[in-house]
Amino acid sequence: MSVDTRRAAPEVATDDRARVRRVGRGALFLVMVGVAVVMLYPFWVMVVDSLKSENQFLSGHGFSWASWRTLTSTIPIAQEVVSSTIICAVSILLILLVGLPAGFAFAKLKFRASGVIFLAIVSAMMVPLQAILMPEFVNITRLGLTGGYTGAVLVYAALGTPFSVFLFATYFRGVPDELIEAGIVDGLGYVGALWRLVVPIAIPAIATVTVLQFIQIWDDLLVGLLFIQNTSERPITVGLAVLAAGRTTSIPALMAGSLVSALPAMMVYLIFQRYLVKGLTMGIDR
C-alpha cells in the first residue's frame, strides 16, 4: 500500500504554521499583559493607598476614608477641579474656534502666501513653552491678566492653536471640494459650509484636538502656577503642588489628590479614544 505523500506534506506544513502562529500570538499576549501591568500598577497603588489612613498605610492593612477627609479639609479640592475644568473648557473652545476656520482656510481657500503662513504657524508648534514663558508673563502682566483664569487661558490657547490648525488643515484636505461646492450652490457661504457641512464630519479631528489639549492643559503645572495668582481660582495641579509642598506629609492624602487629578484626563481619553485613533491615523489610507 502506498502513502500519498504529496497530499500529506502540505497538511503537516499547515499544522506547523498554525502552531507557530499560535505560539507567536501567545507570546505577544504575554508581552502585552506585562506592558499593561507596568502601566496600570501605579494607578492601582494610587487607588489602594488613597483608601488607607496614615497608620494603615504604614502597617499595610485595612481601609478607610481618612485620607480623603484630610485632603478635602486641607485644600479646596472641589473648587480646584472646577477651576481646572473651566480653564480646560475655555482654552479648548478658543483653540477650536480659531483652529477650525484657520484649518479650513488653509485647506480649501486660495489666498496669497497661504503656504508660507501655514509653514510659519506649523513651525510655532516646535517652540517649547519654557522658551516663551518669560515674554508671555511680561505681556500678560502688562495686560493685567495674571490674577484669574484669563491669562492662563490665553497662554494655553496660544500654545494649542498651531497644532490644531495643522491637524484640521490636514483633515480638511481630505474632505472633497465638491462637498463644499454643493453646499455653496445650495445657498451656503464659506462660513456656513464650514459649520454646517465640514464640522459635523470632522468629529474625529475635533475629538483628537480636544483630548490631546485637555490632557496637556489639565496636567500642566507651570502656566497655572505663574499666571493664576488668585488662590480661589487655582487649578488642581497647583493645589496638589501646594499640598505636597508642606500642607500634609500624608502619602494616602497625596495619593487621593493625585487620583482626583488623574481621573478626568483618563476619562476624557477613554470616552474619546475611538475617535482619537481615527483622528491620528487619518490621511494614511488616502
Added chain:
Amino acid sequence: MAEITFSGVTKVFAGNVTAVDSLDLHVADGEFMVLVGPSGCGKTTALRMLAGLEEISSGTLSIGGQVVNNVLPKDRDVAMVFQNYALYPHMTVAQNMGFALKIRGESKAEVERKVREAATILRLGDYLDRRPRALSGGQRQRVAMGRAIVRSPQAFLMDEPLSNLDAQLRVEMRVEIARIQRLLGVATVYVTHDQIEAMTMGDRVAVMRGGQLQQVAPPQALYDHPANEFVAGFMGSPPMNLLRVRTSPSRGRVGIAVGDQRLDVPAAYGATHDLPRDEDAEVVLGVRPEDIDVVGSDVSGPTLKTRVERREALGAEILVHLSVADSGPASSVAYDEDAVVSRPTTLVARMAPQARVEVGDVLMVRLNEERLHFFDGRAGVTLRRERV
C-alpha cells in the same frame, strides 16, 4: 426656468492657461444641452463658471436674461449634480434633499412636501431616513438628482453624473435623467465625455476641444454632418474613418486617389461641397463604419479593394478592420491628437454578424455614395457648403 447664454466667455487660469476660449452658446428654456469633449476640453470649467464656482475672465454669462458674472452661486438659482454626488454624509436622504430649501428659510411642512414629491418622482420614498453610506451607487445618484429637483431651480447643471456607475446602471440612469428633465422642463447643461450619453440624452450637443466650441447641433445632425474632422472622429463608436487623400480630377469629374486606387466622387457632391478642382490637392475623406459594404467586383460607385486585417465579433455586429490593399504613401488616415486613433490606411467597417469574412480575405468594398464626408486637408473643416 430660464435660458442661459454664454457670450464670448473665457476662462484663463494662473500660468496663462486658457481653459475656455471665447465660448458662445445659447441654451433655450427647457432645453437639454450636452457639453461633450475629451478630458481638458473646458467643458467642466464652462459648467463651473455657470454655477459660479469659477470666476469668468472675460465675456458675459447670463441666466434668464440677467448677467450673472458677479452674482454669488447661491443667488444664481441653479442646482448642480456632481460627479461623485457630493451628498452630505451626516444627513439623511430627506435632509440632504431638503437642505437647500431649509437654508432658503422655507417652512418645515413645505420642505417635507417638496422632498416627498421629489422622492416619488425618483422612487426614493423608502430611503428617506437612510444616510448616504447605506445607499447603493444608483440610489446615491438619485438622491443627488433629488437634491437638485426639490429646489425647482432655473437650471440644472450636471457634471458627469453617471461616470461613477457601472455600465448597466448607467444605461438605466441615462433614461431616468432624460425622463425627469423632460418632465420638469428645466434648462439643463449636462457635461460628459461619453458620446453615447451625448447622443442619447441631449436635445442639442455642444462639442468642445481645447477650450473651443467645435459645433452645436442636435445629436443626429452632429452625427450626419460633422463640422470638422474632430467632431467626425469624436462622435460615433467606432469613429468615422478619416482618410487623408489627394484629388485626382478626370474627365471633368472630381476623383480621389486612395493609394494607387482611384475613387470617383459622385457628381452630386459638386453641388453641395466646395471640393478642390486642382490636381493633387489634399482632402480628408470621411466614411462611417456602417457606410461600408462588401460588394462584388463588377458594381459601380465608389469602391475600394481591401484586405481583412482583423475581425471583432461583438455579437450583434462584426467590426472588420480593412487595409486598403496596395496603398502607397499618399494614403493615410488623418491623425488628430484628440480623435480616436486608427491605424494608417485602415478602414473599420460595421457588418452583420452573418457576414462571412475572415482575416486575410481580399474584399471589394463600396462606400455609401450618399454619405461621404469631405474635410479641408489643412484646416480640417467640412467642405460642405451648408453648415449645421
